[in-house]
Amino acid sequence: MGNAELRSGAAALSILGGMFVLGITDNFVPYISETGSLWQFHMVRGIMAVVLLALLAAVGVGVIRPVSWRAVLGRSIFPATAMLIYFGCMSVLPIGVVIAGLFTSPLFVLLISVVFQGTRVGAVRVGAALLGFVGALMVIQPDPTAPDLIVFLPIVAGFLYAIGAVVTWQWCAKEGAIALSAGFFGMLAVFGAIGLIILPAGGPEGFAGFVQRGWVPMTGAMWFWIAVQAVGSIIGIGLIFRGYLLGEAGYVAVFEYSLLVFASFWAWVLWDQTVGPLALAGMALIIAAGAVIALRTEKALPVRAVKIPDDETGEVWR
Template sequence: MVNGNLRGAGLMLLAMAGFGLNDACMKYLSAELPLFQAVFLRGLGTAVLFALIAWRMGLLHLRLSRRDRVLVVARSLAEAVSAFFFFNALFNMPLANVTAIMQALPLTVTLAAVVFLREPVGWRRMLAICIGFVGVLMIVRPGSDGFTIYSVSALAAVAVVTGRDLVTKQISAQVPSVTVAFAAALGVMLFAGLGSLGEDWVMPSPVAVGALSVATLFIVMGYLCVVMAMRVGEMGFVSPFRYSGLVWAFLLGYLVFGEVPDLLTVAGSALIVATGLFSLYREQRARRRLQPKVL
């Protein structure tokens, strides 16, 4: 499993690089293309790529149970709504700030699982979740001049993605991951396509077409690498490498957009990462205690 963990860690690092580079490309496009048009065009390319991958793997079918179909549709709708909130924030906020807020997802998913799925969580993890939310508040700073409607949009993205992940937990293991990914990409494309009807479309420049193509490739790479990372490595070992996405966000934000995060943003990000890592550690300990001992 050691080699599997190392491969999993490498794949997770690649996934976070893919997601970070995708976000940077999409933010770059915000200067040229309207929000819905950009998301629709990227969604179109993503859906086509996932459809081709699923077809080549023989997984492009709808032989799902009625319950799974409902769950996949619900997840795809949540994916589409969260994409709107996320890109609305990304197009108008520093890349590092949006990414740091999204790093609170392991904490919000844990909290939601306690509330809605009645999963047991000890007081230490609950305390870590509360401290992690303090880190989020340090970044969005409600009541300050920096707190805008786009800060609310980033928080809304976290809330909707949390719901999406809860729905994902309910989908049976028989449903292929690539099928779920294709349905999500299709949902984002259709949602953004409807939204784009209210916008004045812009003819993309060659640079914009290139950025859209690169963003599409990176988002597909990111998703596939995440799935492979979780399958070849132990979740407790691989999951912490998700936080490397913050490094990409800080680096790309500075190099591409000249964004320099302030001290509160850095401190809040560190608090979110620290509490997220602690929560993962406690979760792994709890799982080990529940596993039957081999005599």
Template sequence: MTSTIAQPLPGQTAKGIAFLVAGIAVFSIQDLILKLLSGAYPLHQAMLLRSLTAIPFLLILVHWEGGLRSLFTPGTRAMIWRGVVMFLAYTCYYLALAALPMATTVALYFSAPLFITILSVFFLAEKVGPRRWIALMAGFAGVLIMVRPGSALFDWAALLPVLAGLTYAISMIAARRLGSTETASALAFWGNGVFLLGALILSAIFGPGAWEGDAHPSLAFLLRGWVMPSGYDLMLMMACGVIAAVGLTLLTQAYRVAEASVVTPFEYTGLIWSVIYGWVFWQDWPNGSDWAGIAIIVGAGLYILWRESLKK
């Protein structure tokens, strides 16, 4: 996202940080809602209602930033393909939320900066020095600590946020390539369009309920048939569309008015909200090894972001 925004404005650092922290707080509410709904409704139902609700808000953003003509450019096909990758990323992320504590899901998802650094070497010909390679290895060691492969505590759902981090990283590499020609709102609009199409396809396959019955929370969230929602739950699903539009606006403004290298580390404030929500709603509290993994992943990510800023 950061590479799709106009050049930052001078003297606006504090405002940019405030916008980003607010945007992350808003998006954290969406994570909370989807985890609350995951035990009774299918993911594709929530995604469909979210995508439909977001359309008018995204059209306003498109009109404000570049007009409808910004949706139809030589890069439209690439924006749509990027939307497909984003759909895979967030589908994996949301399915992980159904089975894992929020803090664990968010922390493992923050492996994305590690993947972005690796992919930038192969696809953007960027140079990574030995210090950042050491930070990368440390970060992935933190991932292994939290995933616990081979142990009795291993849950395959822990691989989902890591896969989400990888696919999100691919989408960000694509955004760097598209950022010089396409607007952030156009990328968001086509991303939402892919979400809508993907939700329709999943609803056609799983909506009738012929595949439901799996006991694993992640698979149940994917395979469950459509359920008639209560008025309150319907409003929660639709609120996700509003949250997505408002959150996007705040994050867009953050990267518009301040340097990306300054505001990006504040995305890790999402971990604070995930720990708070996990404790308040599910009495989930990370154990010692989880805290160690979280600290290593966040530390490695922040170090890589800091080293990246030194190149500018």
């Protein structure tokens, strides 16, 4: 087996490992959302993550100081807003539905590149994008007689994440993974603090009150699960970045869709959430559409992390 095959295999395993970790840790959010606050969760987790990233930078694993503060902060607004919606939806919607909505991101990347950047796209990718949107509708299954806009929010998260992916290429081509991750988690911490300032302490009980609650007393269990989420997110995203360093973007991006499988499996194990046949078929369409777009696009953009190449040399900045 040649070096290229070994690197491709290692890249795939790294992506799968990252998605496995994220699939588990995302399913830990309901342990927090029943009595905790979305805003408190993001502020505390964001601070923890930035501190951990600063420690990694201190021991020589990357550089946390960005090349351009303005670019990194501007870019961070979009994925951070997407994650606010993503985690907020997990308290009221099945986890598989929320993740499927986020995975419409590559479809929106394609749309943005065509409408705003003048990219020429063939019939295959256009057909794949349409197929993916059909799959998303099959997953969320909106009721036309009683429309519930909440079920569309995960797709809004996918759209915002797509904007973040596009502007990463435009604004942050020479930024490192640590700097981008710190900007992302730092922005989430700021959003969380704003929510805590606006909302009164306490709030409605139960999972549905996750978004509406302000500051609540921090229990030992909440500290534990938020810490697990922070560490798990860094490990998962780190493995994804590693996969994109080892392999060709279009090839390894396909393996990101394993998150749908891992997260749905753990949602069934931990929370007894099942996915119906129609939603399963919709997930399959989303995976197929994303795989086609990734394999037929030179600069395939992943969902949970973004490979940052140098514009001229193609070398990855660490």
